[in-house]
Amino acid sequence: MADHQRKIEDMTFKEASIELEQIVRSLESGDLELEDSLERYSRGVELLRSLRERLANAEQKVRVLLDATDENAATTDTSSAPSTAYLDE
Secondary structure, eight states, X not given: OOSSOOOGGGSOHXXXXXXXHHHHHHHHHTOXXXXXXXXXXXXXXXXXXXXXXXXXXXHHHHHHHHHHXXXXXHSOOOTTSOOOGGGGO
């Protein structure tokens, strides 16, 4: 495996996913030496950890956005409601 691997944090989600898929295929082929298999497996674990973390962060952002949308939808527009100014008179 190349000694000049890109840092995972510098990769896009898609790039990391593609590299992980390539690693899985190479491991499944059974053509690698033990040392290469261990090195690729280790890289795959790092990629998978990063991808899961990114997904969790994205899901959290979506939840926040959905909660904000729900709060806005639940807010009732009272601008057209009858005036209650006469109650203070």
